[in-house]
Amino acid sequence: MNREEVTGIVGEIMCDVFDLDELDYxxxxxxxxxxxxxSLSHISFVVAVEKRFGVRFTSAEIADLQTVGELVDKIVARV
Incomplete structure (x- = not known):
């Protein structure tokens, strides 16, 4: 799976979890x-991402993330 595909899926998850009609990613x-x-939607977002991509992140990895792009990079490195 390439970065563009991961980005698209993460964007869809964000729209769903954060109840957004559209997202300017x-x-x-x-x-x-x-x-x-x-904080609650953050947990829902991380869990949804982990389930969709079949990955698990440690608490330290999650705490270190500053942007969605960093999350996408971590996913791409694992799938």
Whole structure:
């Protein structure tokens, strides 16, 4: 799976989890950019990503992530 495909799927997950009608995706997106992104939705987002891609992230990996692009990079490296 290439980065473009992963990015598209992550964008779909974000729209679903954060209840967004549309998303202007960029690799620099973070919780600060999406009003609906709170601690509970963050957990839902990570769990949805892990399930969809069949990967698991450690708590330290999740805590180190600053942007959605960094998450996409981690997924691409594992799938």
């Amino acid at each position: 960029s690799d620099s997106l973070s919780a600060e950019d999406i009003e609906e992104w709170d």
